[in-house]
Amino acid sequence: MTNTQHHPVTVLGLGAMGRALAQTLVKAGVPTTVWNRTPGRDAEVVAAGAVSAATAGQAVRGGDLVIAVLLDHASVHQTLDPIAAELSGKQLLNLTSTAPEQSRELAEWAAVHGIDFLDGGIMAVPSMIGADGSSILYSGSETVFQAHRPALESLGSAEFFGTDPGLAALWDFALLTSMYTMFGGFFQAAALVGTAGVPAAEFAPRAAAWVSAMASSLPRYARIIDSGDYTGEVFQDLVFTKSALDALRQAASDAGITAEPLSGIADLVDRQVAAGHGAAAFERSIEALRGH
Structure with missing residues (x-):
């Protein structure tokens, strides 16, 4: 039995994340319509209780809130531009990974077509959706956020960052930047110890x-x-940091592996030292990113 406190929702895009979102919404009692460009991906969610739509236009007619979970910014326009008239007067939540300026562009596009727009950044992998640790960041229309908050909270913790539609993506991309650079460092480190046979x-x-x-x-x-x-407050100055990073790059070279993941931060430090900031704290490396 569906929970009548929930407005009907449409999910456009049934990749791994789209399927996880749709399944979790259905489990929470949210009336859910689904569509995917490539047929056949909706079998599992339809078996769980979702309604399958043959076209994107048909799908959006089934939901008060339309959630786009597509490949990229271009695919959002490819899917939504032809059905802008059907979306007019509805509420749109973009959960596609789009850069902050792309999210702002989508908000402007939505406004032109009379669509209330909310953007979101998913801080979870598909298996985490609806479970502890899942978090989705939102910005844009607070009206949309509040109207559908129970459904959104079924997907993970829901936090509203403000009316600027690019803010959720900004936080999302900043956190992802930290994640990927960390993983890159681990990959280089694993390659280094691997030269000694360490799994x-x-x-x-x-x-x-x-x-x-x-x-x-x-x-x-x-x-x-x-x-x-x-x-x-100088715990480690840039001259010392340069020496350490030079040694790490040398170790990689001696081991016959690339130091590319490490080279990004090493290059920032090199530029700061060359500019005469060697006695400053390591944290001054951020100024190189800012062009200073």
């Missing part, structure tokens, strides 16, 4: 413990960055 599976627990311990330094780093004072 990645043996290295991983020690790496996880080390990275977790070092993450506790982030608030201190943030405090120095926000202060703009890189000379008052």
Whole structure:
């Protein structure tokens, strides 16, 4: 039996994430219509209780809230542009991974067509949706967010970041940047110990413990960055950091592996030292990213 507190929802896109979202909505008692460009991906969610639509236009007519979970920004327009008239007067939630300016562009497009727009950034993998640890960040129309909050909270913790439709994507992409650079560092480290025959599976627990311990330094780093004072609290200066990074790159070269994941931060440090900031704290590396 469906829960009448929920408005009907349409999910456009049934990749791994779209299927996870649709299945979780159905389980929560949300009347759910689904559509996918490639037929055949809806069997599992339809068996669970979703309604299949033959076309995207038919699908949007089945939901007050239309959730787009597509490949990229271009695919959102390819799917929605032809059915803008059917979407007029409805509420649209974009959960496709789009860059902040792309999310803002979609909001402008939606406004032109009389569509109330909410953007979101999913901080979870498909298997986490609806479970502890799943989090989705939202920005754009607070009206849409509040109207569908019970359904949104069935997917994971729901946090509204403000009316700027690009803010959720900004936070999402910032967090993903941290994640991918961390993984890149792990891949290089695993390749390095692997030259001595150490399996990645043996290295991983020690790496996880080390990275977790070092993450506790982030608030201190943030405090120095926000202060703009890189000379008052210097735990490790840029000259020392350059020396350490040079040694790490040399170790990679000696082992016959590339140091590309490490080279990004090493290049930032090199530029800061060359610019005369060697005595400043390591945290000053952020100024190189800012072009200073």
